[in-house]
Amino acid sequence: MLVDRRTLLKGVGAGVGVAALGAPAVRAQVKPIRIGFMTVKTGPFASGGIQMEQGLVLYLKERNNTLAGVPVELFTVDTGGAPNVARTKLQELVELNKIDCMIGPLATQEALAIDDTIRETKTPTLFVAAADDLTQRRINPWVIRVTSTSSQCSQVMGDYAAKDLKFKRAATIADDIAYGHEMNSGFQRVFEEGGGKVVQKLWPPLAVPDYGTYIAQLNPKLDTLFCGFAGSNGFRFFRQFNEYGLKDKLPLLGGMTTFDESLLPRMGDDAIGLLSVSWYSATLDNPQNKAFVAGMQRDYKVDPGYYAASTYTAAAVLEATVKNLGGRFDNKEAIRDSLHTTKVANTCRGPVSLDKYGNVVGDIYIRRVEKQDGRLVNKVIKTYQNVGQFWTYNEEEFLKNPVYSRDYPAAKNLEN
Incomplete structure (x- = not known):
């Protein structure tokens, strides 16, 4: 002890x-x-x-x-x-x-x-x-x-991706644990209700040594990739994503810990412009x-x-x-x-x-990586005020459904 x-x-x-x-x-x-x-x-x-x-x-x-x-x-x-x-x-x-x-x-x-x-x-x-x-x-x-x-912030990003960024086709990737399941499913539900489609879902193990296999599987016709990683996995994925030459070809959207401030110094200037969502930013x-x-x-x-x-x-x-x-x-x-x-x-x-x-x-923030005073920061570019865990849904109706998971909501738009 x-x-x-x-x-x-x-x-x-x-x-x-x-x-x-x-x-x-x-x-x-x-x-x-x-x-x-x-x-x-x-x-x-x-x-x-x-x-x-x-x-x-x-x-x-x-x-x-x-x-x-x-x-x-x-x-x-x-x-x-x-x-x-x-x-x-x-x-x-x-x-x-x-x-x-x-x-x-x-x-x-x-x-x-x-x-x-x-x-x-x-x-x-x-x-x-x-x-x-x-x-x-x-x-x-x-x-x-x-x-x-897990899903409170990703539901916000689903709304932002569909309504502000006007994305139509998305894939999701996350650690194959409950946190990743819930985060990606929250994004999927709100994004699809906003007019988008999640056409691919990838689930690497938490301690996967190499993301190359998953990156190689990415659908070539995507508007964006939502990433739901915890710990240092967001940095590890981003590094390999860049090595595959995809940085300027496929926009990434980060869940609340994927591009965390603790990871930005290791990600370097390649991270500038990355969008993510969280209830916190060091620039508040x-x-x-x-x-x-x-x-x-x-x-x-x-x-x-x-x-x-x-x-x-x-x-x-x-x-x-x-x-x-x-x-x-x-x-x-x-x-x-x-x-x-x-x-x-x-x-x-x-x-x-x-x-x-x-x-x-509480408030939830859409953030963009920028460089300020020589360091990388997640600058707030949009604030969603007083967001609860049920997003805009009626809580009683929300709770009648299963908890967000790999299988809920159903993935009705997946493509081979």
């Missing part, structure tokens, strides 16, 4: 206890908040998992390792992105470390694996993972999500985001992306909950209820509120 308190002690004497780190005198006797943090530091998701940790640690550091003046103890575990490991680590966090709440995990398959354990242990959890159904048909009352479902012009970006550049020499912003936002919502509870964080039911009703007007991503299922309603 990895208990990572060293990150909380950065810059202070190793002999200083967590409870003494900047907490006001009036809070001296308040019980520390014990936060479990589940991330990924090894495997295909590692680049995102490391940024998740950076975002959370930065938020706590800026507040002298307190939330609303209450001292924090942080217990960090690395799951490697493996569902069975995530299940074991959560049990350890609950039983050994007696956590009050949890932030994480990163991957959809991990979230699905620990769903039952969260329910059984009644652990208030702020998800980063995007598994659609955990805030839809399989709603877990102990979970809230302040990022988005609000005071909270400016401070966040400055802190990430100062401490880690990087721009924050989806993964860092997810934990930075989660921490902001958690801090608002601590305030709502008057600093008392020892009643799980009270924590759960407060999390579900908390609204934060000012976060790095913009205003955050939750629907009755515990999922975020």
Whole structure:
């Protein structure tokens, strides 16, 4: 069991206890908040998992390792992105470390694996993972999500591709995991309802060593290719896509993690002009985001992306909950209820509120890669305001359908 308190002690004497780190005198006797943090530091998701940790640690550091003046103890575990490991680590966090709440995990398959354990242990959890159904048909009352479902942003990109870009023929490619299935299916549904056709769907394994086979299969008569990759796979795919000489021949559209800020330095100037969709951009012009970006550049020499912003936002919502509870964080039911009703007007991503299922309603951004001040950024070119997980659909009708998957919605326009 990895208990990572060293990150909380950065810059202070190793002999200083967590409870003494900047907490006001009036809070001296308040019980520390014990936060479990589940991330990924090894495997295909590692680049995102490391940024998740950076975002959370930065938020706590800026507040002298307190939330609303209450001292924090942080217990960090690395799951490697493996569902069975995530299940074991959560049990350890609950039983050994007696956590009050949890932030994480990163991957959809991990979230699905620990769903039952969260329910059984009644652990208030702020998800980063995007598994659609955990805030839809399989709603877990102990979970809230302040990022988005897998399909929430891709539904927006489906609308933009059909109506603004006027694309008619698209293919989709994504990691062959639930996250990829849900992301691409959300795009497909809205794109086709907007007048387009998805004529090809490709599903490389998460850890595929070479995308060449899939690139060679691409239909020669496409207007665009929607890409739903996680971790560093978006960079790996883009590199090979360019090697095949397709950069200026087939426009790419990225899902919310495909062309993440954490990947742009490795992608280089070839990435300029790429379009993607997300609920976050490091170029957002609000005071909270400016401070966040400055802190990430100062401490880690990087721009924050989806993964860092997810934990930075989660921490902001958690801090608002601590305030709502008057600093008392020892009643799980009270924590759960407060999390579900908390609204934060000012976060790095913009205003955050939750629907009755515990999922975020917030702005979603169409972004274009540009070069600013010598670095690549995802500049916002269009904002869709107050987008919920059900897009423009009636939620009751939406929930009568199966969860988005490889097989739903049906692919009626596929070509050989």
